[in-house]
Amino acid sequence: MNSFIFANPTKVYFGKDQLVHLGEEVSRFGKKVLLAYGGGSIKRIGLYDKVTAELAKAGMTVFELAGVEPNPHHTTVNNGAEICKREGIDVVLAVGGGSTIDACKAIAATARYEGTDSWDLVTGKASVKKTLPIVTVLTLAATGSEMDGGCVISNVEKNEKLGYFPPNAYPRVSFLDPTNTFTVSPYQTASGSADIMSHIFDMAYFGNSDEMDMLRRIQEEVLSTVVKFAPVAVKDGSNYEARANLMWAASWALNGFLYDGIVQDVVCHQMEHELSAFYDITHGHGLAILTPRWLAYVLNEETAPIIKRFGERVMGVDPTLGLMDGAKASIAALEKFLFETLGLKSRLSDLGIDDKNFAAMAKKACGAKGKIESFTTLTPADIEAIFRMCL
Amino acid sequence: MNSFIFANPTKVYFGKDQLVHLGEEVSRFGKKVLLAYGGGSIKRIGLYDKVTAELAKAGMTVFELAGVEPNPHHTTVNNGAEICKREGIDVVLAVGGGSTIDACKAIAATARYEGTDSWDLVTGKASVKKTLPIVTVLTLAATGSEMDGGCVISNVEKNEKLGYFPPNAYPRVSFLDPTNTFTVSPYQTASGSADIMSHIFDMAYFGNSDEMDMLRRIQEEVLSTVVKFAPVAVKDGSNYEARANLMWAASWALNGFLYDGIVQDVVCHQMEHELSAFYDITHGHGLAILTPRWLAYVLNEETAPIIKRFGERVMGVDPTLGLMDGAKASIAALEKFLFETLGLKSRLSDLGIDDKNFAAMAKKACGAKGKIESFTTLTPADIEAIFRMCL
Numbered sequence: 140m141n142s143f144i145f146a147n148p149t150k151v152y153f154g155k156d157q158l159v160h161l162g163e164e165v166s167r168f169g170k171k172v173l174l175a176y177g178g179g180s181i182k183r184i185g186l187y188d189k190v191t192a193e194l195a196k197a198g199m200t201v202f203e204l205a206g207v208e209p210n211p212h213h214t215t216v217n218n219g220a221e222i223c224k225r226e227g228i229d230v231v232l233a234v235g236g237g238s239t240i241d242a243c244k245a246i247a248a249t250a251r252y253e254g255t256d257s258w259d260l261v262t263g264k265a266s267v268k269k270t271l272p273i274v275t276v277l278t279l280a281a282t283g284s285e286m287d288g289g290c291v292i293s294n295v296e297k298n299e300k301l302g303y304f305p306p307n308a309y310p311r312v313s314f315l316d317p318t319n320t321f322t323v324s325p326y327q328t329a330s331g332s333a334d335i336m337s338h339i340f341d342m343a344y345f346g347n348s349d350e351m352d353m354l355r356r357i358q359e360e361v362l363s364t365v366v367k368f369a370p371v372a373v374k375d376g377s378n379y380e381a382r383a384n385l386m387w388a389a390s391w392a393l394n395g396f397l398y399d400g401i402v403q404d405v406v407c408h409q410m411e412h413e414l415s416a417f418y419d420i421t422h423g424h425g426l427a428i429l430t431p432r433w434l435a436y437v438l439n440e441e442t443a444p445i446i447k448r449f450g451e452r453v454m455g456v457d458p459t460l461g462l463m464d465g466a467k468a469s470i471a472a473l474e475k476f477l478f479e480t481l482g483l484k485s486r487l488s489d490l491g492i493d494d495k496n497f498a499a500m501a502k503k504a505c506g507a508k509g510k511i512e513s514f515t516t517l518t519p520a521d522i523e524a525i526f527r528m529c530l
Numbered sequence: 531m532n533s534f535i536f537a538n539p540t541k542v543y544f545g546k547d548q549l550v551h552l553g554e555e556v557s558r559f560g561k562k563v564l565l566a567y568g569g570g571s572i573k574r575i576g577l578y579d580k581v582t583a584e585l586a587k588a589g590m591t592v593f594e595l596a597g598v599e600p601n602p603h604h605t606t607v608n609n610g611a612e613i614c615k616r617e618g619i620d621v622v623l624a625v626g627g628g629s630t631i632d633a634c635k636a637i638a639a640t641a642r643y644e645g646t647d648s649w650d651l652v653t654g655k656a657s658v659k660k661t662l663p664i665v666t667v668l669t670l671a672a673t674g675s676e677m678d679g680g681c682v683i684s685n686v687e688k689n690e691k692l693g694y695f696p697p698n699a700y701p702r703v704s705f706l707d708p709t710n711t712f713t714v715s716p717y718q719t720a721s722g723s724a725d726i727m728s729h730i731f732d733m734a735y736f737g738n739s740d741e742m743d744m745l746r747r748i749q750e751e752v753l754s755t756v757v758k759f760a761p762v763a764v765k766d767g768s769n770y771e772a773r774a775n776l777m778w779a780a781s782w783a784l785n786g787f788l789y790d791g792i793v794q795d796v797v798c799h800q801m802e803h804e805l806s807a808f809y810d811i812t813h814g815h816g817l818a819i820l821t822p823r824w825l826a827y828v829l830n831e832e833t834a835p836i837i838k839r840f841g842e843r844v845m846g847v848d849p850t851l852g853l854m855d856g857a858k859a860s861i862a863a864l865e866k867f868l869f870e871t872l873g874l875k876s877r878l879s880d881l882g883i884d885d886k887n888f889a890a891m892a893k894k895a896c897g898a899k900g901k902i903e904s905f906t907t908l909t910p911a912d913i914e915a916i917f918r919m920c921l
Contacts (some may be wrong), residue, residue, distance in 0.1 A: 154533020353755040360747040384744050524591025
């Protein structure tokens with residue numbers, strides 16, 4: 140069993156009507172706030188008005204960065220950082236999903252960088268010692284960015300999507316109000332749910348670590364929470380119980396507790412980042428397409444026990460099946476859940492993706508190491524084969 | 531479903547050989563440290579030498595408070611606070627179990643109090659705005675004090691044992707090394723395990739809150755972790771896997787995550803505090819004796835479903851039993867676990883306690899409200915009846 144450090148400094152306000160605390164929390168850091176958001180859905184649901192009203196009550200001066208895109212671009216980050224420097228911003232407020240929050244983390248770092256290009260930081264060419272404080276108001280249960288310290292930024296010119304961990308970039312405060320996710324579409328709800336599951340699969344569950352039994356059991360309960368409530372939220376977007384369970388599950392899938400002490404490559408995320416970098420698809424949907432095919436590809440006598448256990452404990456697969464049959468039934472049950480129950484299209488070709496970039500993407504996914512070590516070791520040829528299984 | 535705030539600032543170093551980070555962490559807060567510990571077991575297991583060596587390497591000046599007792603006394607707290615004031619202590623280091631850590635929290639508060647009597651703070655007659663920073667090295671999996679903000683202090687002259695929540699008294703850093711619990715006796719291991727379970731029962735599991743499904747499932751897994759590993763640790767104290775699972779389970783049973791959003795009186799803790807206040811018994815053992823009798827007392831058609839569910843999901847009780855039979859079987863399974871598997875004596879009379887103080891204790895347990903509201907509402911007459919069931 141590995142040693143580890145657990146520390147998560149994010150203060151979470153969870154529930155409806157918690158936004159009344161936004162002003163007091165944001166104003167703790169100063170008077171000038173950069174308010175960042177995406178394509179405008181926060182205006183349609185009335186959240187923009189509520190947020191700006193609370194900020195006004197607290198006497199904050201608000202500067203805005205609108206239009207943060209899904210798979211946020213480093214150029215958008217540069218724009219945000221430029222506002223921070225020019226206006227002397229004290230605190231960055233992300234109102235949106237994981238993309239907006241991720242962009243704000245990179246903005247908060249680039250605002251402290253003497254250069255102007257955030258890509259220098261994301262690629263590790265340069266570094267900063269500090270970041271501006273970040274506060275978030277979450278509108279999508281998916282990435283867990285509201286309670287973790289990392290972000291993923293895309294460079295569309297280079298077809299690159301990279302993870303970046305600025306110093307102290309955990310949000311200081313996050314507001315998780317399930318009602319702010321009521322209008323999330325069935326498609327985005329399904330994709331976000333696949334993302335939550337993939338964090339647990341990729342960070343911890345499907346791996347070779349000698350893991351603490353308690354944590355593996357809890358991973359299974361968080362997975363079961365998604366299996367129970369994602370279909371409810373897909374059908375009935377305003378179901379508070381379903382939205383609340385999914386929202387808190389998303390945060391806990393990636394806040395450190397479920398996987399501290401386990402160090403492994405996140406194989407489906409590595410593969411999916413290439414898909415998003417080349418084709419700008421919805422991250423969670425890419426993960427949904429990849430995960431069962433990856434499991435089928437790596438299935439063997441050694442990997443079968445945990446795949447079988449997943450099916451029994453999370454998907455309701457018959458525990459009396461033999462080892463390989465049970466593992467295969469687990470993968471089939473996961474496919475059925477993602478592609479029938481949640482209604483996600485099951486093939487890359489459904490998203491207009493063909494095989495022309497597979498070789499290049501597989502090589503990039505394996506990075507400088509030339510392989511991904513997780514559960515089983517995968518070479519670029521393996522990754523390319525998995526991409527082909529998804530066509 | 532209630533709204534809540536989750537925030538837990540404690541940084542945890544978990545695992546063997548993490549103590550090398552002690553010096554760097556303690557010295558972040560200054561140069562003068564008060565090292566508090568209990569009856570000397572930390573010297574027998576070599577931990578005292580390791581801790582003082584790390585502190586010396588970091589250039590710390592060490593002042594000592596030895597002999598912190600189980601159910602720590604307010605007079606001991608006063609002594610510790612006096613040292614802090616006299617020597618200008620920067621940081622308080624607790625090396626021990628929950629009692630030592632609890633004492634240090636009250637010391638850290640009283641050190642900032644212009645008066646000299648910690649009981650003023652514990653009883654709410656006076657308050658402080660700040661506390662000295664606290665670091666802990668844990669030696670017993672039980673109270674969860676290493677990752678929460680409260681403490682329980684006893685006034686032996688008054689037969690009173692009260693909870694106290696100083697401002698910002700969460701340990702800044704806690705070192706959880708399972709090997710430091712290898713020499714904990716079977717009796718203390720069993721009592722500590724009962725304490726862990728009771729935190730989950732009392733704070734959240736047996737209650738009427740409209741709770742998040744994910745949290746209830748996770749509570750069951752943490753309970754199952756104790757049921758699985760406490761017997762292993764009782765039999766084989768040096769089993770790292772068992773000690774590690776119990777240690778992390780103890781912290782998570784009381785760090786806020788499992789019960790945030792649920793507000794209820796902690797009924798068995800209220801009753802047990804009176805037992806410890808009058809008879810100075812081991813806290814976890816008192817809880818073990820009380821819990822199944824309390825469940826039997828409150829069992830009715832309304833409370834039965836969750837009691838039955840506990841038995842099925844945690845204790846392996848036959849799920850095909852009817853409602854009341856299943857609930858009774860759950861309570862019987864819990865009794866068997868505590869009193870046979872873990873070997874704890876099952877009756878207050880085994881601890882030399884008779885009924886002469888029951889009426890006074892029952893009245894005190896109900897406090898100013900005159901009742902305990904949790905699961906069912908209990909009056910002093912009810913509490914006295916439960917005490918009698920434990921004789």
